[in-house]
Amino acid sequence: MKKEINCTKLNGERITESKDKVVIEEPLSIFVNGRHFVTTMISPQMKKEFVIGHLFSEGIIRDVEELESLQIEESIANVIISSPLKVLTARKLIVSGCGGGTSFLDESKLPEVSSDLKIDAYEVFEAVKSISGSDLHRITGGVHVVGLFDKESRICISEDIGRHNALDKVIGYGLTENIDFEDTFVACTGRISSEMALKCSVANIPVVASRGATTSLAIEIAEKTGLCIIGFVRGERMNVYTNRGRIITPNFVQIPPHRPISSSRGHAVRIRKQGLLDHPYRKNLLSLAFYRSLRHLCFSIRLRSCRKEKRFSAVLKARPFLSGTPPLR
Amino acid sequence: MKKEINCTKLNGERITESKDKVVIEEPLSIFVNGRHFVTTMISPQMKKEFVIGHLFSEGIIRDVEELESLQIEESIANVIISSPLKVLTARKLIVSGCGGGTSFLDESKLPEVSSDLKIDAYEVFEAVKSISGSDLHRITGGVHVVGLFDKESRICISEDIGRHNALDKVIGYGLTENIDFEDTFVACTGRISSEMALKCSVANIPVVASRGATTSLAIEIAEKTGLCIIGFVRGERMNVYTNRGRIITPNFVQIPPHRPISSSRGHAVRIRKQGLLDHPYRKNLLSLAFYRSLRHLCFSIRLRSCRKEKRFSAVLKARPFLSGTPPLR
Numbered sequence: 001m002k003k004e005i006n007c008t009k010l011n012g013e014r015i016t017e018s019k020d021k022v023v024i025e026e027p028l029s030i031f032v033n034g035r036h037f038v039t040t041m042i043s044p045q046m047k048k049e050f051v052i053g054h055l056f057s058e059g060i061i062r063d064v065e066e067l068e069s070l071q072i073e074e075s076i077a078n079v080i081i082s083s084p085l086k087v088l089t090a091r092k093l094i095v096s097g098c099g100g101g102t103s104f105l106d107e108s109k110l111p112e113v114s115s116d117l118k119i120d121a122y123e124v125f126e127a128v129k130s131i132s133g134s135d136l137h138r139i140t141g142g143v144h145v146v147g148l149f150d151k152e153s154r155i156c157i158s159e160d161i162g163r164h165n166a167l168d169k170v171i172g173y174g175l176t177e178n179i180d181f182e183d184t185f186v187a188c189t190g191r192i193s194s195e196m197a198l199k200c201s202v203a204n205i206p207v208v209a210s211r212g213a214t215t216s217l218a219i220e221i222a223e224k225t226g227l228c229i230i231g232f233v234r235g236e237r238m239n240v241y242t243n244r245g246r247i248i249t250p251n252f253v254q255i256p257p258h259r260p261i262s263s264s265r266g267h268a269v270r271i272r273k274q275g276l277l278d279h280p281y282r283k284n285l286l287s288l289a290f291y292r293s294l295r296h297l298c299f300s301i302r303l304r305s306c307r308k309e310k311r312f313s314a315v316l317k318a319r320p321f322l323s324g325t326p327p328l329r
Numbered sequence: 330m331k332k333e334i335n336c337t338k339l340n341g342e343r344i345t346e347s348k349d350k351v352v353i354e355e356p357l358s359i360f361v362n363g364r365h366f367v368t369t370m371i372s373p374q375m376k377k378e379f380v381i382g383h384l385f386s387e388g389i390i391r392d393v394e395e396l397e398s399l400q401i402e403e404s405i406a407n408v409i410i411s412s413p414l415k416v417l418t419a420r421k422l423i424v425s426g427c428g429g430g431t432s433f434l435d436e437s438k439l440p441e442v443s444s445d446l447k448i449d450a451y452e453v454f455e456a457v458k459s460i461s462g463s464d465l466h467r468i469t470g471g472v473h474v475v476g477l478f479d480k481e482s483r484i485c486i487s488e489d490i491g492r493h494n495a496l497d498k499v500i501g502y503g504l505t506e507n508i509d510f511e512d513t514f515v516a517c518t519g520r521i522s523s524e525m526a527l528k529c530s531v532a533n534i535p536v537v538a539s540r541g542a543t544t545s546l547a548i549e550i551a552e553k554t555g556l557c558i559i560g561f562v563r564g565e566r567m568n569v570y571t572n573r574g575r576i577i578t579p580n581f582v583q584i585p586p587h588r589p590i591s592s593s594r595g596h597a598v599r600i601r602k603q604g605l606l607d608h609p610y611r612k613n614l615l616s617l618a619f620y621r622s623l624r625h626l627c628f629s630i631r632l633r634s635c636r637k638e639k640r641f642s643a644v645l646k647a648r649p650f651l652s653g654t655p656p657l658r
Binding site for chain 1: 331351370372378381382388471489490494497500504531561
């Protein structure tokens with residue numbers, strides 16, 4: 001269910017080359033009576049139950065008796081059912097949280113991100129922070145927020161019940177406004193799954209950052225397309241999973257990992273311990289507290305100075321994009 | 330973007346008939362050159378940007394110039410593009426977080442839940458609590474957990490990157506094990522969207538409860554099919570949105586709403602104030618603190634006694650379902 005992958009962890013102003021566990025995402029194609037019915041992205045457990053449950057809840061079978069055979073080999077499920085006409089009635093419907101229809105899983109068809117963009121880690125912190133305070137999210141608890149940014153300001157923010165819908169909306173806005181995506185990056189609140197990575201790659205957006213996690217397939221895709229994926233952007237922390245070169249960290253201190261890491265929580269504790277070993281006043285706890293306060297102060301000052309340079313002045317303005325949609329050009 | 334709907338709020342052992350804001354979910358069908366391309370569930374803002382962005386990220390258009398016309402009327406988007414052959418290449422692919430393909434949006438085709446199940450509110454609290462401590466979720470931060478329960482015990486738990494996949498898995502497990510769904514209920518960690526409500530209704534599962542929010546369309550569907558939707562099951566609280574009759578609350582005290590409620594957070598504050606007016610020792614703050622501690626103690630005792638009755642003894646056992654899948658019968 002999970003896979004250990006390399007990543008670069010930024011915490012405060014320290015950088016550690018480390019490992020993190022991400023959830024496994026795999027495609028599963030269901031063929032009913034020899035005909036392709038659907039391809040879904042799932043976690044690779046309980047595949048048989050998934051196929052039966054999916055065919056049942058989509059109305060293809062009414063009970064297990066209608067299944068004449070079911071064979072699953074890696075990413076292919078072959079199903080023979082007794083009422084072959086039913087599959088013909090299935091419509092293509094993409095539900096909330098979906099992008100759907102992308103056919104780039106064939107490696108040779110993967111797009112390549114062509115961009116020289118490099119962004120400051122503080123810009124990423126600031127961007128993710130600025131989209132996290134959505135009123136709608138606070139009141140209903142039921143939406144995802146995606147923002148499109150460039151190095152100067154925020155270009156567009158959209159809120160939607162589906163992550164991919166929200167991403168499609170900012171991409172659509174960028175297209176109608178003739179935005180050059182190679183100079184932009186995306187910040188979002190939801191998980192960066194394979195189709196989020198694909199959509200960014202197709203649009204030639206070089207960086208995607210999120211408060212949430214990412215998946216194994218998203219990382220594989222990003223490594224091939226050149227997309228930079230950043231997960232768990234929270235407070236002073238972030239994990240850079242791919243294409244670390246796009247993130248500038250001039251004031252950050254590299255800290256070598258001291259021992260193998262077993263879990264992300266355990267790792268966080270160890271990072272603190274390593275900090276204790278590495279920082280200049282390690283002799284007593286009082287100076288540790290002092291050191292930490294100082295570090296936090298430095299971080300806040302830099303974040304503020306980043307704002308003062310007006311690179312993010314527009315971020316703090318009102319949101320014109322949510323109330324109306326601009327005319328199509 | 331949001332809609333005010335009636336709901337029953339349970340807080341501690343008090344019940345209030347109240348209002349809550351849920352996010353709006355709507356279908357949007359995209360027709361390309363007169364042919365149905367896809368139907369998606371979206372939030373109803375920035376529809377034009379969504380259509381353009383979606384067609385672009387799915388590889389149907391390369392830029393806005395390829396769009397000859399785009400007309401949106403309520404839930405139908407009609408697009409004319411200059412390269413008509415492209416649509417033919419789109420495949421049906423359902424990405425993580427999706428169920429897809431359900432064609433029950435036609436009201437006359439909606440299934441009806443046929444069940445006499447009534448469950449105790451404590452069973453709901455206990456069930457949601459028992460699925461919330463998933464190791465995989467804690468380590469990777471990237472999965473949804475869905476559990477199928479009956480009044481006696483937990484039947485099956487599944488974890489998946491997609492909410493609907495996880496639900497399909499427990500439904501599939503129930504089918505292979507010949508579980509009678511009319512005596513079961515579902516607890517999950519993710520949002521209850523329209524397709525979650527549909528899948529439960531199709532399987533004849535009468536109650537779905539979640540830590541997360543729900544949507545306007547899910548509530549509409551549940552009202553028509555007879556499904557009971559419970560959202561925001563957290564600690565001592567839950568919001569019952571539909572078919573309140575399925576939840577038994579013998580020890581709960583009904584509290585009338587004193588004034589109109591503007592937001593869920595404001596409401597929570599007011600509920601506390603109402604509690605202050607209604608409870609027996611309202612004269613000073615010390616007794617208020619005492620009263621609250623007593624209330625919390627009563628709640629914990631009842632939750633524990635609910636467990637002691639061994640109705641949930643199986644919940645506390647190890648999870649046999651995640652490691653292997655039982656043979657198909």
